[in-house]
Amino acid sequence: MTLGGVEIERAAGFVANDTPRIVTSRFGVDDSHTLVGYLATGGYEGIRAALKKRPDEVHSQITEATVLGRGGAGFPAGVKWGFMPKDVWPRYLVVNGDESEPGTYKDRLLMELDPHQLIEGCLIASYAVGLSQCFLYVRGEMAVAQERIATALNEAYEAGYVGRNILGTDFSLDIVLHWGAGAYVVGEETALIESLEGNRGMPRLKPPYFPAAIGLYGKPTIVNNVETLANLPWIATNGAEAYRAIGTESSPGTRMVAVSGHVKRPGVYEIINGTTTFRQLLFDDEYCGGMREGRTLKAFVPGGGSAPWFLPDQLDLPFEASQVGPAGSMLGSGAIMVMDDTTDIPKAAHSLTRFYAHESCGKCVPCREGGTWLERILGRIVDGHGTTRDLEMLIEVGETICPGDFPHAASERLGLEAQRFPYQMTTICFVGPSAFAPAHSALTLFPEEFRDRVREVSDDDPVATGVGAVPVELKGVGAQ
Amino acid sequence: MSRLNANNELLAKEVIARYPIKKSALIPLLHLVQEQNGYVTSEGMTHLAELLDITSAEVLGTCSFYEMFKLEPVGRYVINVCGTMSCQLLGADELIHHAEERLGIKVGATTDDGLFTLEKAECQAACTEAPCLQVNYRHEYRVTHGDFDALVDRLVADSKKNGSAVIPPHGTLSETRQHIPAGRAVGAVAPDEVDGAPVWLPVDEPEETA
Ligand SMILES: Cc1cc2nc3c(=O)[nH]c(=O)nc-3n(C[C@H](O)[C@H](O)[C@H](O)COP(=O)(O)O)c2cc1C
Ligand code: SF4
Ligand code: FES
Numbered sequence: 163m164t165l166g167g168v169e170i171e172r173a174a175g176f177v178a179n180d181t182p183r184i185v186t187s188r189f190g191v192d193d194s195h196t197l198v199g200y201l202a203t204g205g206y207e208g209i210r211a212a213l214k215k216r217p218d219e220v221h222s223q224i225t226e227a228t229v230l231g232r233g234g235a236g237f238p239a240g241v242k243w244g245f246m247p248k249d250v251w252p253r254y255l256v257v258n259g260d261e262s263e264p265g266t267y268k269d270r271l272l273m274e275l276d277p278h279q280l281i282e283g284c285l286i287a288s289y290a291v292g293l294s295q296c297f298l299y300v301r302g303e304m305a306v307a308q309e310r311i312a313t314a315l316n317e318a319y320e321a322g323y324v325g326r327n328i329l330g331t332d333f334s335l336d337i338v339l340h341w342g343a344g345a346y347v348v349g350e351e352t353a354l355i356e357s358l359e360g361n362r363g364m365p366r367l368k369p370p371y372f373p374a375a376i377g378l379y380g381k382p383t384i385v386n387n388v389e390t391l392a393n394l395p396w397i398a399t400n401g402a403e404a405y406r407a408i409g410t411e412s413s414p415g416t417r418m419v420a421v422s423g424h425v426k427r428p429g430v431y432e433i434i435n436g437t438t439t440f441r442q443l444l445f446d447d448e449y450c451g452g453m454r455e456g457r458t459l460k461a462f463v464p465g466g467g468s469a470p471w472f473l474p475d476q477l478d479l480p481f482e483a484s485q486v487g488p489a490g491s492m493l494g495s496g497a498i499m500v501m502d503d504t505t506d507i508p509k510a511a512h513s514l515t516r517f518y519a520h521e522s523c524g525k526c527v528p529c530r531e532g533g534t535w536l537e538r539i540l541g542r543i544v545d546g547h548g549t550t551r552d553l554e555m556l557i558e559v560g561e562t563i564c565p566g567d568f569p570h571a572a573s574e575r576l577g578l579e580a581q582r583f584p585y586q587m588t589t590i591c592f593v594g595p596s597a598f599a600p601a602h603s604a605l606t607l608f609p610e611e612f613r614d615r616v617r618e619v620s621d622d623d624p625v626a627t628g629v630g631a632v633p634v635e636l637k638g639v640g641a642q
Numbered sequence: 643m644s645r646l647n648a649n650n651e652l653l654a655k656e657v658i659a660r661y662p663i664k665k666s667a668l669i670p671l672l673h674l675v676q677e678q679n680g681y682v683t684s685e686g687m688t689h690l691a692e693l694l695d696i697t698s699a700e701v702l703g704t705c706s707f708y709e710m711f712k713l714e715p716v717g718r719y720v721i722n723v724c725g726t727m728s729c730q731l732l733g734a735d736e737l738i739h740h741a742e743e744r745l746g747i748k749v750g751a752t753t754d755d756g757l758f759t760l761e762k763a764e765c766q767a768a769c770t771e772a773p774c775l776q777v778n779y780r781h782e783y784r785v786t787h788g789d790f791d792a793l794v795d796r797l798v799a800d801s802k803k804n805g806s807a808v809i810p811p812h813g814t815l816s817e818t819r820q821h822i823p824a825g826r827a828v829g830a831v832a833p834d835e836v837d838g839a840p841v842w843l844p845v846d847e848p849e850e851t852a
Contacts, residue, residue, distance in 0.1 A: 309817060346764065
């Protein structure tokens with residue numbers, strides 16, 4: 163299918179035969195993005211069911227279902243909504259559609275292929291907690307998603323699903339499409355709020371840890387991810403029990419996962435939460451079908467660019483935070499990046515560290531300076547100008563961002579035990595630590611690839627004393 | 643004329659009215675300035691400051707934080723090639739190099755005819771379709787060097803068709819705008835003027851906490 167001549171739907175949601183489709187049920191259905199297509203496939207049944215209940219009953223239903231937030235932190239939606247102070251009005255809902263974590267590709271599909279499902283999710287959440295202003299913040303670089311949501315909202319307003327007195331009831335909600343202008347860090351929820359207030363998108367100091375009490379315009383605010391909200395219509399229609407019957411006790415339902423990199427069939431898959439393993443996802447024929455011909459798996463990033471890396475040793479772990487955390491990483495935003503034996507590990511790490519260094523908002527020194535240092539050090543190692551001193555410096559700089567033990571996977575090959583997630587940090591948000599994570603994983607899990615690449619220097623070598631002493635002709639160094 | 647024209651000023655007022663506090667409309671309106679002019683003009687920023695009752699410095703402060711806002715003219719087509727990990731694993735560096743050769747410019751530059759600006763971009767949420775790129779923020783997937791050449795040819799041809807071009811010039815994002823019919827709008831109220839819970843919340847029922 164094309165829109166404005168642009169093909170948009172090649173990757174859409176492959177699902178294993180017996181996996182229930184909670185959020186991707188309309189992928190591949192003609193006109194799934196239109197009101198007609200949505201209504202023909204059970205659309206707006208969830209809000210009808212919800213409106214027959216009291217708001218607090220709907221809230222309880224979502225809490226009971228245990229919808230873990232899909233934006234990265236995995237905090238259950240209903241519980242988070244409960245953090246809003248009673249009797250403070252107005253309240254706001256801000257939808258986080260800023261998807262830009264490296265490797266992450268699901269929210270854009272949900273917005274492009276099933277915008278009404280997201281709108282219905284907003285209706286259910288807003289009804290449950292009592293708010294009448296919702297802002298749907300779509301990443302700036304997603305022209306097609308903006309187009310689809312604008313069209314869907316126009317249809318929904320006309321047809322009485324959004325706006326004043328929805329479906330003839332007292333419930334009224336405005337949903338305003340808002341869009342950004344290119345800044346990864348704006349995905350962080352307090353930066354998202356700053357951006358929505360028309361400011362530079364810099365994260366706010368914590369505490370408060372959630373914007374539930376003090377958010378948009380200083381008022382109670384819920385920020386939820388697109389996929390989190392897209393689950394709500396199904397739950398409102400089918401009930402919390404049906405949702406909990408899928409997946410595990412602590413991770414019910416399904417989740418969307420994008421697998422990219424060196425597999426045979428990269429794609430976006432809706433998988434059963436809690437039980438599906440990385441091995442199934444990467445190697446089963448119904449998913450990615452294994453490595454490219456003749457290649458073997460070297461490493462993979464299990465939860466978006468910020469996540470410490472996993473090795474083939476960790477393939478049998480399921481998509482379950484309580485198991486992935488102790489193993490040294492996180493599930494994050496459902497993004498797996500796969501590296502086969504052809505991968506240049508320092509270069510791959512550099513590509514991610516460069517991303518976070520580039521996206522630093524500059525508010526905290528360890529992130530602003532440290533990220534840039536990490537990026538430069540890795541860059542010169544990749545370019546063949548690194549020294550053994552650089553390897554030490556990578557860790558020293560990293561420790562100014564994340565003091566103490568940094569999480570990493572176990573490796574049988576190296577005789578290494580896992581260091582569990584999470585870590586400590588000296589920065590306001592996770593961009594700083596994320597610049598260090600790929601560097602740390604690469605160096606810890608593949609030390610030989612670095613050692614082979616750098617020149618041995620002794621402590622009294624002028625080169626070993628710091629960046630300023632490196633000959634200026636070396637690329638990317640000595641700019642000051 | 644690089645302030646907002648009369649039509650766009652009306653549009654701007656419609657957008658502003660949707661927000662409880664005017665300044666929230668700033669980013670969408672900067673996009674509108676960019677859509678009208680191809681880049682964000684300083685007269686456009688002054689105009690926004692007037693419309694939003696803020697200073698020009700505040701407008702520039704916000705504008706300069708975001709990469710999509712260009713303070714100088716760019717090509718009709720801005721080509722952003724993704725260089726982040728998933729794309730890099732599948733040939734992004736080579737694609738960027740090819741793009742530089744084909745267009746005869748370095749990353750960051752604009753072709754002499756003003757048609758193309760080439761940029762190296764970060765993850766575009768299309769990682770399973772690597773290597774990918776965007777033209778004016780519309781995706782192209784699994785781009786081979788041949789695909790890239792064909793794309794450039796197609797865009798050159800498109801740019802000569804007046805009005806019927808497939809991809810609109812830089813600055814235009816969604817071609818459909820949200821429009822809230824007056825009779826259907828709940829209406830944005832300044833946060834401090836909201837008194838009490840919305841009417842559909844039963845007053846006597848304690849609100850559920852988890
Ligand atoms: C640097 C950074 C970037 C983030 N980017 C996103 C994003 O693009 N989309 C998203 O939904 N959440 C993102 N998050 C997480 C949000 O802060 C927030 O936890 C989430 O939107 C809450 O929604 P959920 O509870 O439904 O997951 C990011 C967090 C950080 C620290
Ligand atoms: S960690 Fe980095 S991106 Fe996050 S607030 Fe600090 S400087 Fe900004
Ligand atoms: S890494 Fe290129 S689109 Fe995500």
